[in-house]
Amino acid sequence: MENVNPGSLQMALAPTPHAGLENQRHRTLWQDGIRRFSRNRLAVFGLSIVIFFLLLAIFADVIAPYSYKEANFSKAKLFPLQDSAHPLGTDVVGRDYLSRLIYGARTSLSVGIIIQLIALTVGVPLGGMAGYLGGKLDFVLMRVVEVLTAFPGLLFAILIVSLWGGGFWKVIFALSITGWIGYARLVRGQVLSLREKEYVEAARSLGATPRSILFKHLIPNLLTPLLVAISFGIPGAMFGEAGLSFLGIGINDPLPSWGQMVGASGAFAKVYWHLALFPTLAIALAMLGFSFVGDGLRDALDPKLIE
Amino acid sequence: MARYILGRLFSLLFVLFAVSVINFSLMHAVPGGPFDEDKQPLPPAAKANIMRKYGLDKPLWQQYVNYMKNAVQFDFGIPYQQPTTTVTALIARTWQITAQVGIMTILFAFGVGITLGIVAAYYQNSWIDNFVTFFAMLGLTMPSFVIASLFIVIIAGQMDLLPMRGWGDSACLLNNAAWRNGFFCTDWILPVLAYALGPMSVIARYTRASVVDVIRSDYVRTARAKGLNERSVMLRHVFRNALIPMVTVLGPIIPDLMTGSIFIESVFSIPGLGKYFVTSTFNRDYPMIMAIALLISTLWGITYLLTDIAYTLIDPRIRLGAEGGK
Numbered sequence: 261m262e263n264v265n266p267g268s269l270q271m272a273l274a275p276t277p278h279a280g281l282e283n284q285r286h287r288t289l290w291q292d293g294i295r296r297f298s299r300n301r302l303a304v305f306g307l308s309i310v311i312f313f314l315l316l317a318i319f320a321d322v323i324a325p326y327s328y329k330e331a332n333f334s335k336a337k338l339f340p341l342q343d344s345a346h347p348l349g350t351d352v353v354g355r356d357y358l359s360r361l362i363y364g365a366r367t368s369l370s371v372g373i374i375i376q377l378i379a380l381t382v383g384v385p386l387g388g389m390a391g392y393l394g395g396k397l398d399f400v401l402m403r404v405v406e407v408l409t410a411f412p413g414l415l416f417a418i419l420i421v422s423l424w425g426g427g428f429w430k431v432i433f434a435l436s437i438t439g440w441i442g443y444a445r446l447v448r449g450q451v452l453s454l455r456e457k458e459y460v461e462a463a464r465s466l467g468a469t470p471r472s473i474l475f476k477h478l479i480p481n482l483l484t485p486l487l488v489a490i491s492f493g494i495p496g497a498m499f500g501e502a503g504l505s506f507l508g509i510g511i512n513d514p515l516p517s518w519g520q521m522v523g524a525s526g527a528f529a530k531v532y533w534h535l536a537l538f539p540t541l542a543i544a545l546a547m548l549g550f551s552f553v554g555d556g557l558r559d560a561l562d563p564k565l566i567e
Numbered sequence: 568m569a570r571y572i573l574g575r576l577f578s579l580l581f582v583l584f585a586v587s588v589i590n591f592s593l594m595h596a597v598p599g600g601p602f603d604e605d606k607q608p609l610p611p612a613a614k615a616n617i618m619r620k621y622g623l624d625k626p627l628w629q630q631y632v633n634y635m636k637n638a639v640q641f642d643f644g645i646p647y648q649q650p651t652t653t654v655t656a657l658i659a660r661t662w663q664i665t666a667q668v669g670i671m672t673i674l675f676a677f678g679v680g681i682t683l684g685i686v687a688a689y690y691q692n693s694w695i696d697n698f699v700t701f702f703a704m705l706g707l708t709m710p711s712f713v714i715a716s717l718f719i720v721i722i723a724g725q726m727d728l729l730p731m732r733g734w735g736d737s738a739c740l741l742n743n744a745a746w747r748n749g750f751f752c753t754d755w756i757l758p759v760l761a762y763a764l765g766p767m768s769v770i771a772r773y774t775r776a777s778v779v780d781v782i783r784s785d786y787v788r789t790a791r792a793k794g795l796n797e798r799s800v801m802l803r804h805v806f807r808n809a810l811i812p813m814v815t816v817l818g819p820i821i822p823d824l825m826t827g828s829i830f831i832e833s834v835f836s837i838p839g840l841g842k843y844f845v846t847s848t849f850n851r852d853y854p855m856i857m858a859i860a861l862l863i864s865t866l867w868g869i870t871y872l873l874t875d876i877a878y879t880l881i882d883p884r885i886r887l888g889a890e891g892g893k
């Protein structure tokens with residue numbers, strides 16, 4: 261990891277580094293980033309929201325008082341606090357709303373993360389090859405990108421989901437089709453500009469192999485923008501899932517999803533306000549948390565910002 | 568310049584071709600068709616007749632060629648869901664409603680967003696600035712249907728101030744007689760507010776960043792030094808120059824708003840283009856889906872081109888085609 265630090269070259273060249281100075285100066289980009297990030301109150305607040313939802317998602321079986329599909333018709337449509345056994349009330353068929361919200365976090369986050377993983381494994385190599393090799397591959401990739409961006413990604417996903425039907429994996433598939441474009445573009449642009457940088461040229465003229473240039477100079481410089489892109493990509497995918505489920509063509513009913521819960525509550529919004537309010541707040545809070553983290557990461561990892 | 572525009576138009580044609588081929592093959596790749604008789608079985612001869620009438624018995628490539636031949640003349644066929652009209656007429660009718668929402672949203676989002684951005688930049692780091700920044704953050708992160716649901720629950724449901732959904736009386740926006748009778752419709756207020764909040768935040772943020780950038784430059788100091796009043800400094804020197812970077816970012820917001828939001832239209836039951844797109848995909852209404860897809864891609868392509876051209880008109884230093892590295 262030390263290779264990331266532009267200062268480490270100076271350290272290596274300095275004949276006898278002063279011990280005290282070294283301690284002060286020798287901080288890697290990541291240590292710098294963590295320091296800046298933890299000083300940013302909004303970013304830390306966002307991170308705690310994200311961790312909270314992550315814990316809910318991972319330990320949903322332990323935390324949730326009921327199962328997400330256990331319906332009790334005698335207790336349908338309870339308001340919050342009306343029954344001490346159901347603090348956030350129950351839905352139309354008498355399922356505990358708190359439990360469904362907790363399992364909803366699992367659905368939402370897993371869709372968001374899986375889509376990003378797929379998008380990364382497709383987009384990063386494609387963009388990298390297109391940027392590094394150029395030529396025909398680059399031309400073809402850019403035309404594909406051009407076509408896919410001419411048509412809003414969510415409309416495309418709606419088309420696919422309504423043709424092939426909804427469900428967990430189909431939602432992921434539909435949103436992944438356009439999800440990789442951002443990464444491919446980002447990596448291609450970065451590689452194109454990095455390739456021409458002086459330090460890469462210097463490394464090449466010093467006799468570095470293409471392999472070591474790729475791993476020591478290109479990839480570390482790609483990691484920070486990618487990390488920022490991922491932190492915005494996850495809520496983006498969660499938004500897509502929530503949207504599809506909201507329209508009733510995403511996640512199918514027994515499995516809870518916040519978007520689907522908002523959509524299903526539409527007909528009852530006048531009286532049973534809690535059905536719309538809680539999942540709406542959950543979506544809003546999750547989106548806010550992720551974008552605070554994303555903004556914080558961008559500010560923390562941008563080496564152009566001077567402390 | 569002319570060569571550059573021609574090149575861009577050519578690439579737009581390519582994009583439209585690709586979008587149409589992808590759509591066409593997608594819709595034919597899935598099982599199930601518009602005339603599946605799961606409810607009322609048809610005699611085979613009658614079904615063959617219907618298939619022949621709509622040209623669905625021909626090979627796929629021929630269906631595509633036939634379709635495109637007509638599409639060039641704005642004949643997109645007959646929507647399967649409403650066989651008594653044409654696709655063009657149906658789109659025109661639904662788009663009129665979407666465009667009403669869109670225009671009001673554009674006016675509101677740009678008016679309020681630009682004002683907030685300028686005020687925030689002028690009083691940089693004051694409480695107004697912090698408020699606008701925080702507000703824009705909220706608007707940026709919240710999906711439109713989340714904002715819409717909150718509005719419906721709180722403003723329409725609990726406070727009972729505005730209608731929850733529907734677009735019944737909103738024809739009055741285009742109807743002068745309704746205005747003269749003193750009839751004021753309120754259907755549009757919540758959808759426009761909920762729809763505008765997101766783009767408004769984007770606009771406010773970019774305006775603020777752009778104005779902050781310009782406000783510190785030397786020519787602004789010169790303008791102040793020669794005794795211009797604040798108003799003309801802000802409007803003639805700061806805002807005009809701040810507009811340049813804003814055009815490319817804010818231009819694409821316009822076609823986005825003009826084609827409407829599926830979510831806003833579903834939440835508020837507005838019978839516009841977005842809602843028809845969803846019902847068309849449910850009903851496998853091929854002609855309708857194709858026409859909407861082509862319409863949206865064309866609009867986006869033209870807007871990107873127009874924003875690039877507007878960029879050169881505002882800032883004569885920028886020359887199109889030169890940035891390609893040729």
